[in-house]
Amino acid sequence: MFDNINIVLVGITHPGNIGAAARAMKTMGLSKMRLVQPKQFPNADATARACGADDILFNVQVFDSYEESLQDCHLVFGASARQRMIAWPVLTPKACAEQALQLQAPIAIVFGRENSGLTNKELEHCNYLVQIPTDNTFSSLNVAAAVQVITYELRMEELKQGNFDSPLPPPVSAESMEQLYQHLEQTLIDIKFLNPNHPRLLMRRLRRLFNRTQLVDSEINILRGILTATQENIK
């Protein structure tokens, strides 16, 4: 159950939070945890706070690179506590759960650092933000508590559906998307639409556009074909 859903924790400082998140996951039937640059792991505090969810900690995948941790994932949700400067599609936990359960390919739900969450640059890799609607005056949600709420909604959604039918054709992997963005960026430089010395927000805006589209393989092929044809025809 939920075998394709990866909970990705980025830059966690307090190992106790890793344990508490594992416990939260396990109560809701999830098992796949990934850690990106945890400050301390494995760690006794993590094990203590896991309170019996040791199997999740034992099977954790640890990554040095954020991008690498998402490489095989076809849909990425980034948990974000705050309003961000950049407009990105924002889902409620319930809407996130609905979307997540439609897909049978690997997906990631990403949670950021205790104090600062995910950076804007990290959020740009996400198809959607998911926001737990905290009180305006106090949005300081503990990371394991956030994991608890999101996984609770996954479980409620799964109990509601009772079955998985007619999954959508899976979107391409994050790796394919990165290759597309690199190709696109280079082409935009080639046609002098993007000045690499003054890139402004152009690539971010294009990421926002294509990330929310959930491209499938045949579409990536078309878009990369267009980029290649453009490059071949530049004077």
Next chain:
Amino acid sequence: MFDNINIVLVGITHPGNIGAAARAMKTMGLSKMRLVQPKQFPNADATARACGADDILFNVQVFDSYEESLQDCHLVFGASARQRMIAWPVLTPKACAEQALQLQAPIAIVFGRENSGLTNKELEHCNYLVQIPTDNTFSSLNVAAAVQVITYELRMEELKQGNFDSPLPPPVSAESMEQLYQHLEQTLIDIKFLNPNHPRLLMRRLRRLFNRTQLVDSEINILRGILTATQENIK
């Protein structure tokens, strides 16, 4: 907000859990905590884990007697992790939230000890049980995590119909989309990616892609800018 809803914690052993519960409550806009026979309170661990929700701890009401802590409450929900021997009406967190918000009089949502929860005798004081549907093989929900889930549902119920949708402006008109497609088609012919005598399904596929993206004005401008730059740079 939620001024009539009391979160009642009974017989908590670890003061850190009291702090974490206060933090959970505050993120969801609740403020009224009651403690029945806490093992240690006030306590530095509680304050540390409250992480800024000190006002809730400062205003906590501490009771020696369970009955007394509920005396002024008109509706009492008891959180219960397990199936109980006694048949009692059991609500989901969502149903609990719906019921709770119907009443303007003081109500209580009661959470039990870390290891054993509420006793059957304590549950008998409740109008309803509320059960977070944990995985059958691992129901060990941390008490502050349980408070987080229940208060999250209270907040979601309160914000029901509230708008957390994408902060994106409305999509562009069909006319703008047609102009984009014409510009795109001409450019694809210019770079020899599209053969007008054998167009195949290319434009249809691109329409499918961009139609489901629901482009906004600024994005149309970027895309048309890219097309113009491409046309200007063709050899």
